[in-house]
Amino acid sequence: MKILLYLVACVCHTSSAQNFMGGSREDLFSATSKLEDLLSLETEIVRMVDKYLEAAQERIDTIRRYVNDYRELHQGRHNHHKWTSNASHPAAADDALSSVVAHPVDAYLLLKRLTVEWASVEDAMNQHANATQELVQRVVLFREGSSFPAIEDLHGAAVALVRLQDTYNLNMTTLPAGTFTGVGLLEQEFKSSKPLNARDCLFLGKHAFNKGYYDKAIEWFEAALERSDDEGDTSASREEIQPFLSAAVQVHDDILEKRGPRGADWQTNPLPVNKSLARKLRYADVTSNKFVPKLYQQQSEEEEEEHYSRLCRGERLRPIEVESTLVCRLVSSASPYFTIMPLLLEEMSLDPYIVVFHHFLTHAQTEAVIELAKPKLATSRHRSPDGGFISSMVRTSKNAWLREGVNSDKFLINLTKKVEEATSLHAIQPSAGEDYQVANYGIGGLYVTHTDYLMINPDPAAYSSWEHFMGDRFATFMVYLSDVEAGGATVFPRAGVTIWPQRGSAAFWWNLYRSGAGDENTRHGGCPVLHGSKWICNKWIHYNDQFRKHQCGVKTWDKLVFP
Numbered sequence: 001m002k003i004l005l006y007l008v009a010c011v012c013h014t015s016s017a018q019n020f021m022g023g024s025r026e027d028l029f030s031a032t033s034k035l036e037d038l039l040s041l042e043t044e045i046v047r048m049v050d051k052y053l054e055a056a057q058e059r060i061d062t063i064r065r066y067v068n069d070y071r072e073l074h075q076g077r078h079n080h081h082k083w084t085s086n087a088s089h090p091a092a093a094d095d096a097l098s099s100v101v102a103h104p105v106d107a108y109l110l111l112k113r114l115t116v117e118w119a120s121v122e123d124a125m126n127q128h129a130n131a132t133q134e135l136v137q138r139v140v141l142f143r144e145g146s147s148f149p150a151i152e153d154l155h156g157a158a159v160a161l162v163r164l165q166d167t168y169n170l171n172m173t174t175l176p177a178g179t180f181t182g183v184g185l186l187e188q189e190f191k192s193s194k195p196l197n198a199r200d201c202l203f204l205g206k207h208a209f210n211k212g213y214y215d216k217a218i219e220w221f222e223a224a225l226e227r228s229d230d231e232g233d234t235s236a237s238r239e240e241i242q243p244f245l246s247a248a249v250q251v252h253d254d255i256l257e258k259r260g261p262r263g264a265d266w267q268t269n270p271l272p273v274n275k276s277l278a279r280k281l282r283y284a285d286v287t288s289n290k291f292v293p294k295l296y297q298q299q300s301e302e303e304e305e306e307h308y309s310r311l312c313r314g315e316r317l318r319p320i321e322v323e324s325t326l327v328c329r330l331v332s333s334a335s336p337y338f339t340i341m342p343l344l345l346e347e348m349s350l351d352p353y354i355v356v357f358h359h360f361l362t363h364a365q366t367e368a369v370i371e372l373a374k375p376k377l378a379t380s381r382h383r384s385p386d387g388g389f390i391s392s393m394v395r396t397s398k399n400a401w402l403r404e405g406v407n408s409d410k411f412l413i414n415l416t417k418k419v420e421e422a423t424s425l426h427a428i429q430p431s432a433g434e435d436y437q438v439a440n441y442g443i444g445g446l447y448v449t450h451t452d453y454l455m456i457n458p459d460p461a462a463y464s465s466w467e468h469f470m471g472d473r474f475a476t477f478m479v480y481l482s483d484v485e486a487g488g489a490t491v492f493p494r495a496g497v498t499i500w501p502q503r504g505s506a507a508f509w510w511n512l513y514r515s516g517a518g519d520e521n522t523r524h525g526g527c528p529v530l531h532g533s534k535w536i537c538n539k540w541i542h543y544n545d546q547f548r549k550h551q552c553g554v555k556t557w558d559k560l561v562f563p
Contacts, residue, residue: 027379028149029157031398031440032533034377041146045139052135059124066121070113158207160444164528166216166267167309168487176201176223182486182531183314185500190486190531198228199235205244212266214252218273221245249273262302293317295496296351296521304523307493308449312527317496325350333563335421343422345563349497352521353510353561356499357422360506361415366481368411369402369537373438376400397447399439404428412436416539419477423508423563425541425549431470432545438481441488441534447526449493452476452540453511453518471543472512479506479537487530494521501534510560514553516543
């Protein structure tokens with residue numbers, strides 16, 4: 001019963017993290033651009049508080065001088081009376097008080113202290129109370145007039161940190177101290193300005209448990225115990241933490257025994273924590289089980305998640321025979337636009353056909369896109385099973401939509417013309433290509449595995465007349481607007497492809513077969529950002545407007561394999 005009560009406490013404490021992104025307020029943790037704005041907000045609040053503290057210190061000094069003068073005076077009188085009278089006599093105390101007012105100067109000073117000086121003390125206390133109330137009101141107004149974080153943002157950041165730990169197998173010996181080694185094009189060590197304390201680790205363990213990461217919850221509770229011992233129980237005591245650890249271990253082993261090590265909404269270690277359970281015959285071969293990639297075929301949710309995580313960590317899942325056929329080449333796409341300066345194309349996969357155009361945009365051009373998008377950023381949404389668009393932890397980012405030609409700006413029009421020349425596709429007309437979607441990913445920002453094509457409902461009534469007119473998303477052109485210091489790759493679990501973000505480069509792939517049917521092997525996801533900021537820009541090109549450029553294939557599964 002006691003364990004169940006602790007589990008209820010876990011769930012109640014973090015339940016708001018499940019659904020807050022569907023609310024009306026804009027979250028702040030999901031985009032680094034918003035987090036950077038918070039630094040400016042905090043600077044202004046600290047300035048106000050610092051000014052308040054300076055004035056408060058002057059008022060406190062006035063009050064302290066009054067108290068100290070009183071103590072010094074009476075301590076001196078006490079010492080004098082001690083040597084000039086019999087202190088043990090019953091009347092000694094009365095004589096001591098009488099001696100204070102016996103001298104006319106002392107009497108004058110007493111009256112001065114309780115009139116002039118006390119008035120100063122009273123004034124200082126009133127000013128202090130008024131200043132405190134004024135500061136509180138100013139901070140409240142400041143918070144109401146700006147984007148200030150709510151407790152839901154802290155819950156979201158906690159879930160994101162647990163996801164990072166899980167996806168990248170972060171070392172729990174160093175992570176609570178704020179240190180980890182990144183993954184990506186350049187592996188380097190990152191260290192936070194301040195470590196997590198025992199209370200932080202306990203908080204993260206509760207979130208891990210609530211999200212079904214039972215193996216990670218145990219690690220966080222164990223880390224909380226270790227930090228508590230190091231701190232001397234200053235933030236969270238061993239007595240508070242231990243029941244949560246015991247409960248997590250029991251639930252972990254129970255889930256593993258009854259449901260297995262991994263499911264759609266839970267995961268455990270391959271072996272029970274309880275050593276007597278771990279000796280069961282069913283676990284005898286667990287340590288010898290070796291991961292075998294399952295590519296170019298249907299994957300269960302658990303298999304897809306496993307492939308996704310391994311690719312995010314930089315593991316190579318394809319056989320060398322496949323990767324050895326991939327080349328880098330210069331292409332002009334039969335366009336005069338690229339005759340003098342052809343595009344540098346790197347083949348990432350031939351089936352499905354996925355390529356990267358290196359140095360497609362300059363640093364200045366990527367910065368221009370970001371600046372256009374920043375004022376319009378809003379929480380990203382994704383297609384729900386019922387066809388509507390929702391925001392959730394499936395996609396943690398903020399995005400903005402940019403349309404060509406707005407405010408007579410030709411920059412985006414020229415960018416789209418370059419996309420058209422590179423891909424030999426129509427993209428500038430509204431029926432041919434969507435507006436640019438610019439996305440910024442924050443703490444652990446990700447987009448779980450999905451397809452870019454959307455028209456998968458067999459019921460035609462599920463889509464608008466405009467969607468039927470445009471057709472589905474034929475191809476994706478995605479420009480990386482920033483480098484990412486660690487993590488943040490784009491991965492294709494079925495194809496075994498990992499694309500690391502490089503500022504100015506652009507990834508391109510076909511979402512549909514020539515017939516218009518969706519290619520399931522293009523399922524892809526955005527890996528969590530481990531360190532840094534990730535900005536991307538998507539241009540989705542639609543099917544129906546390309547009929548003059550690319551005719552349907554003879555067979556349903558005929559593919560396009562260019563540029």
